[in-house]
Structure formats: structure tokens, C-alpha cells
Amino acid sequence: MKKNNLFIVVVAVFSMMSCGKKTEKEDFGTSATVVLVSAELGKTLFEGKGTCVACHNPDTKIIGPSIIEIASIYKEKKGDLVAFLKGKGEPIVDASQYEIMKANFTITKNMTDEELESIKLYINSFN
Structure with a gap:
């Protein structure tokens, strides 16, 4: 009788461990995180x-x-x-406002490349 109870406990624990919503994807040798770059994300970051x-x-x-x-x-x-938002480019729009903009580089320099690309896409969507 004790063996049956042990068996039931083992099966129950094993079942609970396998009930998650994990899905495995084939890796093909890379471990990259996919981040979507979009104008919508750029708008959210911009605002x-x-x-x-x-x-x-x-x-x-x-x-x-x-x-x-x-x-x-x-x-x-x-x-x-x-490059400009990373603080590595020269101002080409309104150089007289550059000193004011430099204060914002503390924010933009800490953004990921994907975030900066998204802001660029958002800005370019007005062209």
C-alpha cells in the first residue's frame, strides 16, 4: 500500500512540474533576443x-x-x-538649441539601439 501512495505522489509531482506554459523553440545555434523596432514604440518612447x-x-x-x-x-x-541621440553626432537642425538638447542625452544615451531606432522611425514617419 505504501508503494502505491509513493507512486501516486511521484506521478502527481511530475505532472505538476510539467504543467507550465513553457514552449521550447529550436535555437539553430543562436541565443538572440528579438526586439521589435517600430514607429509605434518610437512614439511611446518619444512621449x-x-x-x-x-x-x-x-x-x-x-x-x-x-x-x-x-x-x-x-x-x-x-x-x-x-548617432546624434547617442551624443556622437553634430547638430544639423538647429545648432543654437544644442546646449539645451545636450541635457537630454543623459536619457537617450541610456536607451538601447532598438529604442533609438524606433524613435528615428517615429520621427521619419512625419516625412
Whole structure:
């Protein structure tokens, strides 16, 4: 009788351990995390974590240039917006506002490449 109880306990424990919602995927030798880069994520970051919206509106200059102006100038001059947001590029839109923008580099320098690419996609969606 004790063997039957032990068997039931073992089966129950084994069943509980295998009931999770884990799914295994074939790896093919890589262990990369997939992060989606999108204009929607860029908008969320622009309006939230990046606090960009405090100085930039889509079509009106507030403190900084409008998003439309930024997108247009970066496209025209083939500028690297991501490098600029990392603090590694020269200002090409409004150099007179550069000192104010440099304060925001503390935020953007800590963003991932995917987050910065998403912000770039969002800005470019206005062009």
C-alpha cells in the first residue's frame, strides 16, 4: 500500500512540474533576443521615457524644432539621428538649441539601439 501512495505522489509531482506554459523553440545555434523596432514604440518612447515631447511637437516649434522639420532636415542632409541621440553626432537642425538638447542625452544615451531606432522611425514617419 505504501508503494502505491509513493507512486501516486511521484506521478502527481511530475505532472505538476510539467504543467507550465513553457514552449521550447529550436535555437539553430543562436541565443538572440528579438526586439521589435517600430514607429509605434518610437512614439511611446518619444512621449514618455524620452521626454522629447516636452520640447518637440509634430508641426510646431516649441523649444526645439518640430518633428516634421527634424525629419525633413535629417533626410535632406542624410544625417544620422541615432548617432546624434547617442551624443556622437553634430547638430544639423538647429545648432543654437544644442546646449539645451545636450541635457537630454543623459536619457537617450541610456536607451538601447532598438529604442533609438524606433524613435528615428517615429520621427521619419512625419516625412
